[in-house]
Amino acid sequence: MPHRGLVKVCLEEGVFFLTGKDFTNAGAASSSLKGILERLGVRKDIIRRTAIAAFEAEMNVIIYAVAGMMKYRITDTEISVIINDMGHGIPNIELAMTEGYSTAPDYVREMGFGSGMGLPNIRKNTDSLTVDSVVGEGTTMEFVIQLNAVN
Amino acid sequence: MDLHEIVSSLSLEVTTPELSLTREVTGGYVSDLLSDVMGNSHAGNIWITLQIHLNIIAVASLKELSGIILVNNRKPDADTLKKAVAENIPVMTSSLPTFELVGRLYALGLRCR
Numbered sequence: 001m002p003h004r005g006l007v008k009v010c011l012e013e014g015v016f017f018l019t020g021k022d023f024t025n026a027g028a029a030s031s032s033l034k035g036i037l038e039r040l041g042v043r044k045d046i047i048r049r050t051a052i053a054a055f056e057a058e059m060n061v062i063i064y065a066v067a068g069m070m071k072y073r074i075t076d077t078e079i080s081v082i083i084n085d086m087g088h089g090i091p092n093i094e095l096a097m098t099e100g101y102s103t104a105p106d107y108v109r110e111m112g113f114g115s116g117m118g119l120p121n122i123r124k125n126t127d128s129l130t131v132d133s134v135v136g137e138g139t140t141m142e143f144v145i146q147l148n149a150v151n
Numbered sequence: 152m153d154l155h156e157i158v159s160s161l162s163l164e165v166t167t168p169e170l171s172l173t174r175e176v177t178g179g180y181v182s183d184l185l186s187d188v189m190g191n192s193h194a195g196n197i198w199i200t201l202q203i204h205l206n207i208i209a210v211a212s213l214k215e216l217s218g219i220i221l222v223n224n225r226k227p228d229a230d231t232l233k234k235a236v237a238e239n240i241p242v243m244t245s246s247l248p249t250f251e252l253v254g255r256l257y258a259l260g261l262r263c264r
Contacts, residue, residue, distance in 0.1 A: 027209025051213045052189050112202045117186035
């Protein structure tokens with residue numbers, strides 16, 4: 001991989017607004033982001049990983065929070081996505097990251113969400129993931145996917 | 152194998168007659184958990200599920216699945232159908248329970264890949 005220094009050339013950035021409990025539009029932000037990556041000619045496997053991580057993060061806002069934002073920034077070397085929400089916050093992030101652990105209400109589980117695979121799916125498909133949360137205020141998540149990673 | 156071949160072999164009802172059934176089906180995936188499908192299905196797979204709400208279309212579209220088969224005679228919600236047509240995801244239904252349906256898909260040669 002050529003050394004490109006610290007300067008990253010931003011190709012595109014933007015923000016999507018997310019509304020809690022709005023299952024009708026769930027996935028729309030991730031779908032738009034996927035379309036942008038396709039237009040920029042990003043490699044298919046990288047688009048797939050980004051779509052999985054973005055969808056899971058978007059669903060977390062819709063299922064658990066009142067509202068939130070998904071900000072994306074695509075540079076010549078990476079895709080970074082920051083999702084912050086106004087929600088209950090996560091009291092124990094390590095527990096939330098555990099496969100199979102979920103606090104989703106029953107009606108959400110009946111829809112096939114809340115299986116406790118969301119955060120593990122994000123971790124598996126990204127190159128870095130950070131989650132910061134304040135109980136009673138909300139959660140901020142940032143994940144990065146490298147564009148020139150080995151397939 | 153294309154979708155048309157599967158529809159006629161298994162006598163599926165097509166709920167999205169507007170959409171073409173010529174797309175290639177690369178394999179199959181069965182799950183009613185949406186994150187499981189997000190994480191583990193492959194592009195081109197046919198997805199077998201009992202979920203009928205419109206979020207299944209977002210999942211199928213993001214994962215570039217070839218179509219969705221609903222089991223046990225379950226009918227898609229009206230807004231699911233609308234979104235299926237908008238996102239170009241064919242939705243079929245079968246009277247068979249999942250076990251039977253998947254057995255027949257396997258016998259047709261489809262695998263999980």
